[in-house]
Amino acid sequence: MLAGLMDPNHSHDKHAPPIRAQSLRAxxxxxxxxxxxxxxxxxxxxxxxxxxxxxxxxxxxxxxxxILRPTGGTLDIFGHGPGRHICVGYLPQRSQVNLDFPxxxxxxxxxxxxxxxxxFRWPRKSDWEKVDSALDRVGLAAQRDRHIGALSxxxxxxxxxxxxxxxxxxxxxxxxxxxxxDLPAQEAIFNILDELSQMSITVLIxxxxxxxxxxRFDRVMLLNRRLVAIGDPETAITSExxxxxxxxxxxxxxxxxxxxxxxxxxxx
Amino acid sequence: MESLLxxxxxxxxxxxxxxIGAVAPVLGCYVVLRGMAFFGDALAHIVLPGxxxxxxxxxxxxxxALIAGILAALLINLISGTxxxxxxxAIGVVFVAAFALGIALMSLRGxxxxxxxxxxxxxxxxxxxxIDLIVIALLxxxxxxxxxxxxxxxxxxxxxxxxxxxxxxPVGWLNNLLLVLLAVVxxxxxxxxxxxxxxxxxxxxxxxxxxxxxxxxxxxIVAAIxxxxxxxxxxxxxxxxxxxxxxxxxLVATVIFGVVFxxxxxxxxxxxxxxxxxx
Numbered sequence: 001m002l003a004g005l006m007d008p009n010h011s012h013d014k015h016a017p018p019i020r021a022q023s024l025r026a027x028x029x030x031x032x033x034x035x036x037x038x039x040x041x042x043x044x045x046x047x048x049x050x051x052x053x054x055x056x057x058x059x060x061x062x063x064x065x066x067i068l069r070p071t072g073g074t075l076d077i078f079g080h081g082p083g084r085h086i087c088v089g090y091l092p093q094r095s096q097v098n099l100d101f102p103x104x105x106x107x108x109x110x111x112x113x114x115x116x117x118x119x120f121r122w123p124r125k126s127d128w129e130k131v132d133s134a135l136d137r138v139g140l141a142a143q144r145d146r147h148i149g150a151l152s153x154x155x156x157x158x159x160x161x162x163x164x165x166x167x168x169x170x171x172x173x174x175x176x177x178x179x180x181x182d183l184p185a186q187e188a189i190f191n192i193l194d195e196l197s198q199m200s201i202t203v204l205i206x207x208x209x210x211x212x213x214x215x216r217f218d219r220v221m222l223l224n225r226r227l228v229a230i231g232d233p234e235t236a237i238t239s240e241x242x243x244x245x246x247x248x249x250x251x252x253x254x255x256x257x258x259x260x261x262x263x264x265x266x267x268x
Numbered sequence: 269m270e271s272l273l274x275x276x277x278x279x280x281x282x283x284x285x286x287x288i289g290a291v292a293p294v295l296g297c298y299v300v301l302r303g304m305a306f307f308g309d310a311l312a313h314i315v316l317p318g319x320x321x322x323x324x325x326x327x328x329x330x331x332x333a334l335i336a337g338i339l340a341a342l343l344i345n346l347i348s349g350t351x352x353x354x355x356x357x358a359i360g361v362v363f364v365a366a367f368a369l370g371i372a373l374m375s376l377r378g379x380x381x382x383x384x385x386x387x388x389x390x391x392x393x394x395x396x397x398x399i400d401l402i403v404i405a406l407l408x409x410x411x412x413x414x415x416x417x418x419x420x421x422x423x424x425x426x427x428x429x430x431x432x433x434x435x436x437x438p439v440g441w442l443n444n445l446l447l448v449l450l451a452v453v454x455x456x457x458x459x460x461x462x463x464x465x466x467x468x469x470x471x472x473x474x475x476x477x478x479x480x481x482x483x484x485x486x487x488x489i490v491a492a493i494x495x496x497x498x499x500x501x502x503x504x505x506x507x508x509x510x511x512x513x514x515x516x517x518x519l520v521a522t523v524i525f526g527v528v529f530x531x532x533x534x535x536x537x538x539x540x541x542x543x544x545x546x547x
Contacts, residue, residue: 065434083436090434101301101427102478111427114420115435123421147482167435196453 012087016079018043018202019064019172025072026056026063033059037073037227038091041219043170044200046193047230048213051223052246057206058093059183060223061173064204065090077171086115089164093175099149099156106131106144108159112167134165138192154185165199172196174205178212190216210237272507273357280401281393282503285517288460288469291408294415295453295472297484298446301426305471307344310363311447312454312466314340316370319388319458329388330403330455335440337359339450340366345447367463377440389513391462393503404456411449415488418445434509461514472521473498479532491536494524 017040024037041047049057062068063075066083067090077085089112108267109131110123117123123131135141138158143151151159157177164172178186196203207213213220214233222228222236223244229241272278318336319329340362347358350486374381387395396404408480415422425432425442450470454457457469472493474487481487502517509516 022507066436067430067433072384086435088434090430092430098301098427102426102482103423104483107483108427111420111424111431112435114424115437119421120417163431 012085013079016076017041018078019204020076021109022075023073024063024070024075026059026068026070028059028062028068030057034063034070035226039221039227039230041204043201043202044197045219046197046203046217047166047205047206047219047221048217049206049221049223050208050210050213050245051209051228054222054225055245056168056225057223058175061090061092061175061204061206063172064088086167087170089167089169089172091160091164091172091174091177093179099215101148103146103148105140105148105151105159106135107162108148109134109166112165112169130168131166133160134162137165137195138162139188152185154181155187155190156232157181157185158192161189161196165196171202171204174203176206176208178209186196209240218236272504277394278395278503278507279399282391282444282500283512284396284401284404285365285499285503285513286496287404287408288457289495289497290492291411291495292453292457292466292469293477293495294488295411295449296470296495297421297477297488298426299450299470299490300474301484304450305467307359308450308470309467310344310455311337311341311451312358312458312463313363314342314366315451315454315458316367316388316463317373318370319463320370320373323384323388324373327370328399328403328459329408333455333458334366334407334452336366337455338448341447341451342444345444350410386460388458389462389464390512391458391460391465393513394458396459400459403457406451407456413454414445414449418442421470422446465514465518468518468521469495472518472525476521476525476528479528479535494521498524 019039019041020023021037021039024034026034028189033054037060051057059068063070064077064082064114065088066085069083075152077088077205082088086180099171110127112134113127113130117127130139132144135144138161140155140162144153148156148159159170177189181189193203193205205217214237217233219231220236221230222241224245224247228245229236229238232254272282299305315333315337318332318334320332321336322329322332325332344359344362347362369433371385374385386392421432421437421442422445424437425439425446426543429439432442453470455468457466461469474491476494477487477489477491481490498517498521502520503513505511505520506513506516528536533539
């Protein structure tokens with residue numbers, strides 16, 4: 001365990017795809033949450049994962065992040081099994097983070113570098129430079145010394161994106177990052193995601209918002225415990241696929257518009 | 269005050285109060301931030317049978333307490349991880365039972381065990397021997413070394429457990445480290461405030477510091493300053509007023525908390541009230 005801590009990059013094949021799942025199965029809280037998932041995500045792609053509540057979006061993220069072990073099949077992150085990578089940045093849903101914690105914005109971003117810095121060492125000047133440039137990228141340079149709790153929800157999401165940048169994450173997972181944000185705040189997040197794509201960082205985002213997924217993402221994955229469809233928004237999103245993913249909550253209005261009834265949906 | 273410094277027994281007590289006052293609140297910052305106050309209190313009570321057994325065997329009390337504390341910390345971690353019983357109930361069952369066992373063992377000895385028991389329960393800085401003081405100083409130094417050495421990792425773990433796991437930090441190992449440090453701090457604090465009031469050394473100065481600071485390092489420093497002040501002022505006052513030292517230390521720390529709670533900018537009671545009425 002401590003050996004892994006000393007050498008965080010010992011199993012990382014740059015030329016392998018960032019994420020490759022084969023017949024992946026996972027259980028969460030004792031119930032089967034993911035079944036027979038096979039897909040590959042290439043470097044720099046931006047993938048929206050869409051599906052109803054309980055479809056396994058959060059479970060999939062936890063498996064990719066190495067928090068949850070798969071119960072079957074394989075999942076390779078850059079050619080090696082999950083759980084030993086520090087190249088994955090994970091922004092959980094509406095972070096369960098304690099906003100009273102005595103910590104500044106820059107210190108939260110620096111937490112992304114803890115593994116890179118290593119045990120028994122303190123952040124150097126070069127680490128703080130990386131933190132400052134990450135904060136600059138997300139437009140929060142002016143807020144660096146403020147308390148984390150003093151920021152708006154949208155700004156806090158950007159702090160976590162900066163943390164992933166400082167971590168030099170190559171895969172960033174965002175679980176419902178736009179929920180509760182107003183339009184300008186959402187737009188700010190999208191601008192940052194554009195920048196991440198330019199840095200050839202692979203971004204996976206879980207969302208309930210199908211329209212958003214279709215409009216703003218290279219690839220869409222429809223998930224309902226099983227993989228329903230994955231591909232370009234045009235080819236992946238067919239009415240059959242939607243029916244398979246959403247079942248009874250799907251209503252096709254007369255002019256062809258698809259309406260998904262998500263009223264009873266809460267947290268996953 | 270001068271007569272206090274002329275008495276070697278009082279000087280040892282004063283030094284113990286300073287060391288404990290400086291170290292316990294620093295670790296206490298993690299207890300406060302991670303919501304482990306109940307756990308800390310339970311751990312302090314669980315130490316009792318270890319102290320009593322050491323006392324009956326004629327060993328140094330600190331050794332018995334240390335073994336019991338570390339064993340209990342790791343045991344609670346194990347139990348709460350493997351049953352469906354809620355963690356606080358599991359801790360409650362274990363800690364009261366251990367406390368009862370400690371007192372039962374003490375009464376086995378027969379005769380007048382009241383005074384020794386009182387020292388263990390409520391602390392007595394004037395009973396700190398030369399060897400006790402050396403052990404306290406060494407253990408306190410070790411705790412500080414660990415807190416500093418693993419500062420980054422412990423901070424991430426306290427702030428965001430998901431992040432710590434995603435970054436592949438050894439979360440289980442770090443949690444156990446924190447529990448062992450907690451057991452050690454409780455044990456060295458016993459001589460100052462006793463089993464029953466150890467919690468005050470851990471959380472009262474740290475809670476005051478929480479209300480005043482915006483960064484963890486400053487919270488730790490402010491907590492240590494409050495802790496040392498409480499220890500010294502409590503001991504001096506106990507001499508002047510003829511009151512037991514343990515309770516006096518706790519009361520000083522509590523008065524500081526009361527004042528800070530009222531007037532702290534931003535997070536204090538008055539500031540919250542003002543904000544509430546302004547909006």
